[in-house]
Amino acid sequence: MPDAAAGELQSDDLQAFVRKFDKELAAGITALTLLGVLGEGVPLYGYQIAKRLERDAGGVLAGKQGALYPVLRGLEAATLLSSEVQASSSGPPRRYYRITALGREALAQCTTRWRATRRIVDTILGGEHA
Structure with missing residues (x-):
């Protein structure tokens, strides 16, 4: 029975690894x-x-609002975004986010890195890419 216990432990380790991988990938x-x-230049509120x-993701992000x-607050704290609260005619005030000049530079650099990494x-994995 030690093999079954070892297999169970490996399965737990694998699940922990995959959860960590998913979390880090999703954050970036x-x-x-x-x-x-926001790099398209139009200020938008969270919703x-x-x-x-x-x-744009075909519903993949449904339920993850x-x-x-x-992440928006973190990008704002890093001065990659700025925000402004504006009154709304159809409800409570809304916080509109806008990309900053530093944010545009970060977007350009991160996009380059993303494409190279992809x-x-x-x-390496034998997939297709654009």
Whole structure:
């Protein structure tokens, strides 16, 4: 029976590794995609950003709206975004986010790194890439 216990431990270790991998990957991709959406130059509030990401991702981000706000706050703390609260005619005031000049530079550098990384990973894993 020691083999079964060892297999169970390995399975737990594998699941922990995959969860950590998913979390780290999601954090970077979320920040990059937020910068990308706001990099189009139109100030947006959180719900608009979430709906835009959901639409552009084919629904993949459905139900993950709450996860965007901590990333937005972090990007703002890093001065990659700025925000301004504006009154709304149809509800409470809304916080609109806008990319800063530093944010545009971060977007350019991170996009370059993302594309290079994607090419390398696709090549190593034998996948196709654009």
